[in-house]
Amino acid sequence: MAIAANTTLDSLPLGKRELIFLLALLMSLNAFSIDAMLPALEDMARELGAADGNDRQLVIAVYMIAMGIGCLVPGSFADRFGRRPIILLALASFTVLSLVTALLTNFEALLAVRAINGVLGAGLIVAPVAVVRDLYEGDKMARQMSLIAAVFITVPVVAPSLGQAVLMVAGWRWIFVLLASVAAIAAVWVYFRLPETLSPANRQLIIIPAIARNMHAALFNRQAIGYVTGSMLLVGSVFGYINSSQQLLQDYFGVGAAFPLVFGGTAAxxxxxxxxxxxxxxxxxxxxxxHLGVIIFVAVSAVQVWSSYVHPGSLYWFIPLMSINLGLLGFLGANFGSIAMQPFAQTAGAASSVQTFLRMTGAGIVGALIGQSFDGTSIPFAWSLLICSSTALMLVLFSERGKLFRRLNKGPRHRAIP
Structure with missing residues (x-):
């Protein structure tokens, strides 16, 4: 699709709603590749020869960490060549590698291909955010990211049930065939309906020192860093929940075959x-x-710690508190990301790359550590929620120089460094 000289919302061939659903689909593919696996982890680990009970979590953790590392690359290329080529390349690799995964016969090979898929699939996180930044800024960007998130959050709601449904009629390998099919459909949709949103005036050269300086500026800008690292910790705590959810909910709380419904209900x-x-x-x-959301998150996490000691094994305490914490992320994720991206209109791709790299890699590592700390109870996980959210609040205070609840101020924008 031809690149418009100055793409605006009014000039897009697809409407606002279609744009939201398309970007949500793109950003949800990685989540789909994680959450659809959850009911199949035990079967995969057993068939492919995983050695330890917690090793099954590596199918998720390796993908998350690799995806975070991969986020460091596509943004600068998206600033040079456009958003569309990066998205289409990521979709093509996702499709092929999902099919390859369906053919694997040992656990180590599975982890290796999952890592490669995570790295190459990172463009599906970075480039869509840059598309939104091309078209919106400030609170309007936060609003659109929330709408997109509201759509793709349905993935963790339905993905475990879809994975469970596949297991009822076929083996776990067909889950990856399903993933490949969805990615192929998304590629066709992008090719025919999504135009290039990068303005020619904002195209950046691939000059490594300049890219490094732009990324450094995007990461270490004081307004951005507290929100990026704070988001990393909050997302990391949720990744810890995802990593250990099958053991936590099925083994400790005893939900059994209702696992997809319980997990999906909290995510809803x-x-x-x-x-x-x-x-x-x-x-x-x-x-x-x-700011109000992160303060409440800390308070609810403190109650979660208390309940893990006073009401051990009580699903009636854990699920409502976990649902509140996940709900609070709806007031944190898009807003934190939009505030952190605000100064970087001309280098949105590079800024999205480096910020997403830190957010996702760090969150993947934090989530893996939380998952591996599972000891047969909910106590380690409850403490992780409190520690991560309290630290996130302190990081936000650093970015805001100790003053909370101020309106978003556009302020000076970072210019690309030649």
């Missing part, structure tokens, strides 16, 4: 909160909404 709250955030963020501002 995130969709509702993202929709609510999209309705209020422009009125109250991304800072005010997210």
């Amino acid at each position: 709250v995130m969709a509702v909160s993202n929709i609510l955030n999209s309705q209020i963020v422009e009125r109250f501002g991304a800072r005010r909404v997210s």
Whole structure:
């Protein structure tokens, strides 16, 4: 599709709703590749010869960490060659590698291909964010990211059930065939409907020192760093939940075959909160909404720690508190990301890459550590929620120089460094 000289919302061939659903599909593919695996982890580990009970978590953790590392690369290429080529390349690799994974016969090869798929699939996180930044800024960007998140959050709601449904009629390998089919459909949709949104005036040269300087500026800008690292910790705590959810919910809390419904039910709250955030963020501002959200997150996590000791093994305490924490992420993720991206209109690709790299790699490592700390109870996980959220609040205070609840101020924009 031809590149417009100055792409705007009004000039897009697809409407706003179609744009939201398309970007949500792209950003959800990596989540689909994680959450659809959850019911199959035990079968995969047993068939492919995983040695230890917690090793099954590596199918998820390796993908998350590799995806975070991969995020460091595509943004600069998206700033030079455009968003469309990066998205299409990521979709092609996702399709092929998903099919390759369906043919593997040992656990080590599975982890290796999952890592490669995570690295190459990172473009599906970085480039869509750059598309949104091309078209929106400030609280409007936060609103659109919330709407997109509200759509793709349905993935962790339905993906485990889809994975479970596949297991009822076929083996776990067919889950990867399903993933490949969805990615192929997304590629066709992008090819025919998504135009290039990068303005020719904002194209950047592939000059390594300049890219490094732009990434350094995007990462170590004081306004950005607290929100990026704070988001990393909050997302990391959720990754810890995902990594250990099959053991935590099925083995410790004893939900059995209801696991997909219980897991999906907690995740569904995130969709509702993202929709609510999209309705209020422009009125109250991304800072005010997210600052209140992280404070409440700390308080709820403290109650989770208390309940893990006083009501051990009680699903009736764990699920409501976990649902509240996941719901609060709907008021944190999009808003934190939008605040961190605000100064970087001309280098949105590079900024999205380096920020997403830190956020996702760090979150993947944090999530893996939390998952591996599983000791047959919910106590380590409860403490991880409290530690991660409390530290995130301190990081936000650093970025805001100790002052919370201010309106988003556009301020000076970072210019590309030649």
